[in-house]
Amino acid sequence: MSLPALDDGTPAQAVVDLDAISDNVRALRGHAPSSDLMAVVKADGYGHGMLPVARAALAGGARWLGVATAAEALALRAGLGATDARLLVWLLTPGAPFADLLRADVDVTAGAPWALDEIAVGARAAGQVARVHLKVDTGLSRGGVAMRDLPDVVRRAAALEASGELRVVGVFSHLACADEPGHPSIARQAAAFADALDAVASAGLRPEVRHLANSAATLTLPGLHHDVVRTGISVYGFSPGPLLGAPSDHGLRPAMTLRARLAGVKQVDAGEGVSYGHLYTTSQDTRLGLVPVGYGDGVPRQASGGSAGPGGPFAVGSGADRRVLRVAGRVCMDQLVLDLGPGARERAGDVVTLFGASDGVAHGAEVPNAQDWAEAVGTISYEIVTRLGARVPRTYLSRGVVEP
Ligand SMILES: *Cc1c(COP(=O)(O)O)cnc(C)c1O
Numbered sequence: 143m144s145l146p147a148l149d150d151g152t153p154a155q156a157v158v159d160l161d162a163i164s165d166n167v168r169a170l171r172g173h174a175p176s177s178d179l180m181a182v183v184k185a186d187g188y189g190h191g192m193l194p195v196a197r198a199a200l201a202g203g204a205r206w207l208g209v210a211t212a213a214e215a216l217a218l219r220a221g222l223g224a225t226d227a228r229l230l231v232w233l234l235t236p237g238a239p240f241a242d243l244l245r246a247d248v249d250v251t252a253g254a255p256w257a258l259d260e261i262a263v264g265a266r267a268a269g270q271v272a273r274v275h276l277k278v279d280t281g282l283s284r285g286g287v288a289m290r291d292l293p294d295v296v297r298r299a300a301a302l303e304a305s306g307e308l309r310v311v312g313v314f315s316h317l318a319c320a321d322e323p324g325h326p327s328i329a330r331q332a333a334a335f336a337d338a339l340d341a342v343a344s345a346g347l348r349p350e351v352r353h354l355a356n357s358a359a360t361l362t363l364p365g366l367h368h369d370v371v372r373t374g375i376s377v378y379g380f381s382p383g384p385l386l387g388a389p390s391d392h393g394l395r396p397a398m399t400l401r402a403r404l405a406g407v408k409q410v411d412a413g414e415g416v417s418y419g420h421l422y423t424t425s426q427d428t429r430l431g432l433v434p435v436g437y438g439d440g441v442p443r444q445a446s447g448g449s450a451g452p453g454g455p456f457a458v459g460s461g462a463d464r465r466v467l468r469v470a471g472r473v474c475m476d477q478l479v480l481d482l483g484p485g486a487r488e489r490a491g492d493v494v495t496l497f498g499a500s501d502g503v504a505h506g507a508e509v510p511n512a513q514d515w516a517e518a519v520g521t522i523s524y525e526i527v528t529r530l531g532a533r534v535p536r537t538y539l540s541r542g543v544v545e546p
Contacts, residue, residue, distance in 0.1 A: 143541070145157050145399060145444070145539075146402075146424075146537065146539070146544050148401060148403055149534070150495050152403065152535065153402060153403055153405065153434035153435070154324055154400070154401065154402040154434060154435045154533075154534050155400075155534065155536075155537055156189075156190075156398055156399070156400045156402060156530060156534050156535070156536045156537070157396050157398070157399045157401070157536075157537045157538075157539060158190045158191060158194065158195075158223065158397050158536055158537070158538050158539070159397045159398075159399075159499060159539045160195075160197075160198035160397070160538055160539060160540045160545070161198075161200075161540060161541060161542070162379055162396070162397035162499060163190075163195055163198035163199055163202065163377060163378070163379075163397050164198045164199070164201045164202035165201030165395070166202070166203065166376060166377050166378070166379050166393075166394050166395065166397070167176060167179060167199050167203055167204050167373075167377060168202045168203060169179060169392065169393035169394055170357075170360055170361075170371070170373050170376055170394075171202075171203050172212070172331055172393065173217070173360055173361055173392070173393075174355070174360050174364070174367045174371045174429065176367065176434060177355075177367045177368065177369055177370055178205040178206060178351075178369065178370045178371075179203065179204045179205060179206065179370070179371055179373060180204065180205070180206030180207065180208045180230065180308075180353070180370050180371065180372045180373065180389070181195070181196065181199035181200075181204040181206070181207055181208070181374075181377050182207075182208040182209070182372055182373060182374035182377070183195050183199070183207055183208070183209060183214075184208065184210040184211070184214055184219065184374070185194045185210045185528045186279050186528075187378075188374060188375065188378050188524065188527050188528050189440075189527040189528040189529065189530040190378060190397060190398055190527065191538070192209075192214065192217065192218060192221075192223070193217075193218070193221040193534050194536075194538050194545070195377070195378075196218060196221075196222060197222070198540075199377060200225065200227055201463065204227065204377075205227055205370075206227060206228050206229075206230060206370055206372075206517050207222075207227055207228075207229050207230070208229075208230045208231075208232065208374075209232075210231070210232060210233040211231065211233055211234075212231055212234060212238045212239055212242075212243055213470035214231070215229055215231035215243055215246065215248045215293055216239070216242060216246055216248075217479055218242065219246040219247065219248060219425050220246075223287055226248055226380075229246075229247070229249060229438060230248070230249045230250075230251065230275060230312070231243060231248055231249070231250055231251060232250075232251040232253060232275070232277060232285070233253075233285065234250065234251060234257065236256055236260060237260075238260065239264075239454060240260055240261050240263070240264025240265070240267075240268075240272070241264040241265075241267035241268040242268075244264055244265060244268040244270045244272050244273075245270070247339045249273040249274070249275055249311065249312065249321055250264075250272060250273070250275070251273055251274070251275050251276075251277050251314075252275070252276050252277065252287070252295070253276075253285045253286050253287060254285075254286075254287060255287065255291055255294065255295055255298075258274075258295065258298050258299055258302060258308070259298075259306055260422050261302075261307070261380065262302050262307040262308060265307040265308055266274070266307060266447045268472075270539070271308060271309055272300070272308040272309070272467075273308075273309060273311045273312075274308045274309065274310050274311065275298070275310075275313065275349075275351075276295065276299065276310055276312070276313050276314070276349075277314055277315065277316075278292060278313065278314070278315045278334075278335070278338040278410065279315065280315040280331040280332075280334035280335045280338060280354075280537045281318060281327055281330055281331040281334055282315075282317065282318045282331075282332075283318075283427075284316070284318050285316070286315060286316070286457065289334060289337070289338065292338060293340050293341060294347075296341055296342055296344075296345035296347060296456070297329070297345055299345070299347060300345045300346050301437075302340050302349065310342070310347045310348075310349050311349055311350045311351065312349050312350065312352070312353065312370075313338060313339060313342050313349050313351075313352050313353075314352065314353040314354060314372075315331065315334075315335050315354050316354075316356065316358055317331055317354065317355070317356055317358070317366075317422030318331065320355070320356055320358035320359040320362070320363060320366075320382070321358040321382045321383035321386060322383075322385060323362060323385060323386070326501040328359075328363065328366075331354075332354070332365070334365055335352075335354055339352060340446055350369075351368075351369040351370050352368040352369050352370075353368050353369060353370040353371065353372055353411065354366050354368055354381070355368065355371040355372065355373075356371075356372055356373070356374065357373045357374055357375045357376035357377075357382045358382040358383065358386060359371070360373050361376065361381075361382070361392050362374065362386065370531070374524075375523065375524050376392065376394055376422065378396065378397050378398065378527060379394045379395045379396035379397045379398075379499070380394070380396060380511070380512060380513060380523045380524075380527075381394070381513065381523075383522065384504070384513065384517065386511070388501040388502065388504075389502075389511070389544050390410065390501050390505075390511055393492075394498070395499050396498065396499045396500065396511050396512065398497070398498075398499075398527055398530075399489060399495065399497070399498035399499055399511070400495070400496040400497050400498070400530065400534070401493050401494065401495045401496065401498070402433050402434055402435045402493070402494055402496070403434070403490070403491055403492070403493055403494075404431045404432060404488060404490050404491060404492050404493075404494060405432045405433070405434045405477070405490060406432040406435060406490050407429055407430070407431045407432070407482065407486070407488055407489055407490055407492075408429065408430055409427070409428075409429055410426070410427070410428060410429075410430055410498070411422055411427055412424055412425060412426045412427050412428070412531065415471075416430065416448075416470050416471035416479050416481070417446075417470070417471030417472040417474065417478070417479050418472040418474060419471070419472055420469040420471070421446055421447070421448030421449060421450065421471045422447060422448035422449070422471035422479075422481070423448075423449075424481065426484055428481055428482070428483055428484050429481075429482045429483065429484065429485070429486040429488075429539065430470070430479050430480070430481060430482065431458075431479065431480040431482045431488055431492075431494070432477060432478075432479060433456070433477060433480060433494060434476065434477050434480050435476070435477070435478065435496070435534070436473055436474045436475045436476045436477050436478055437473055437475055438475040438476050438531060438533060439476075439530065439531040439533050439534050440452070440526075440529040440530040440531040440534070441454065441473055441478065441496070442473065442515075442519045442521070442526075442529070443472070443473045444473075444519040444520065444521075445469050445473050445478075445515065445519050446469060446471060446472045446473045446478075447468045447469040447470055447471065448471055448472075452468040452487075452516050452518065453468040453469025453470065453471075453473070453478075454468065454469045454473070454496070454510075454516065454518045454519065455467070455468055455496075455497075455503055455510040455514050455515065455518060456468075456469070456480055456494050456496055456510070457494065457495040457498070457508060457509040457510060458480065458482065458488060458494050458495075459486075459487070459488060461486075463486075463487060464508055466503055466508070466510060467480050467481065467482065467483075468480075468518075476537055495509055495510075496510065497509070497510045497511045497514065497515055497526070498510075498511065499507055499511075501539070502514045504517065511523070512526040512527050
């Protein structure tokens, strides 16, 4: 895929290749051929844009879309209109707009004992039978009904099924350490999930779908795929973590390219301190390039580079001049500096790339990916793409052409 030219005057831009999203979904369906696929599009599609990603995922064969919050679910339904896909929302708080969610044909999650009765009230208000997924905590100790509370919750759910307010259509749980192959918690959670399914069955509930696998489990744990796999980060083209290899090992490619235009290039002497705090000092007469992105755009301030360690990586130059450079000095709110080196040929207006559709420098590529940025600042690729700020315009490519 070749990227469109960056518009004149645009300081920074994220280009999202929607074909990569659709192709990643196809590849993931190949990893879980007996299961349906839920594309997780929470947090504005991991920073890529919820609606364009959702449409591209459906084009790739996703049958489900998953989001965290009620507001996301309602915006997703408003944007998509009626679809064959099912929508699921899982992170709800007391007072959530259950009636609105049911009218919007969204499946809702009961992840705590309080939820069933509020769902029932919402169902009566909407005049509909709520489609409910029970979320069980099998060992993540985050959301979900605790195993010790499950017998009471399934009894209450069965009563509300009998009285016609809701139907338990799904049972699910979430894994703590699926990105660490062989982690002992995986087998424990799988066993607890089997116990939870037994508890649900003995209460007389007959859910349509069971789901446990996130991206890591979808790629590496076929025994845990169940009826639906809930894939997030892999839809966007990333391996869930460094222990699971590069995107291309799994038939994936990153969908987002983040690039910026140099705002200026200037000659400085050896021994000059660069950016706030003078964290970085030029070691020779050199040329500095000013990049107009900073933490106000979501570039982590921890990606600063200097005496304490190398900064976040950039691909700079083309052809024989192509190289990966590290941020020189502090990342500021709106800008950062690259030491382009003595005799560098870059000029104001030239485009530099923070990350793109590649396996990343760690895997020998010339262009970093979000995983390289994650490793440079001690986080995960998820955070790098999701925190990308609203100030950075997103441009969408479909079949290699910019979407209007
Ligand atoms: C975010 C999320 C996912 C997706 O996880 P990935 O690691 O991005 O695949 C799946 N299920 C639940 C409940 C989530 O919150």
